[in-house]
Amino acid sequence: MAGETDQMKGKAKEAVGDLTGNKDLKAEGTADRQAGEAKEKVGKVEEKVDEGIDKVKDVLHKK
Numbered sequence: 001m002a003g004e005t006d007q008m009k010g011k012a013k014e015a016v017g018d019l020t021g022n023k024d025l026k027a028e029g030t031a032d033r034q035a036g037e038a039k040e041k042v043g044k045v046e047e048k049v050d051e052g053i054d055k056v057k058d059v060l061h062k063k
Contacts, residue, residue: 003043006036 013029016022 003036003038003040006039007033008036010034010036 010029010031010033013032014026015029017024017026017029
């Protein structure tokens with residue numbers, strides 16, 4: 001969720017930077033958007049790891 005929020009803020013900053021010709025604001029928006037994308041990917045990896053751990057626990061408890 002935080003990743004999506006950062007992406008939306010970044011896109012807004014990029015758009016305002018484009019409209020106003022503010023290159024610094026546009027660059028800041030790009031950085032925010034990319035950070036949001038990275039957070040989202042990390043979150044997905046964490047979910048997959050948790051799923052794998054749960055599967056291993058299930059197998060061990062069945063023995």
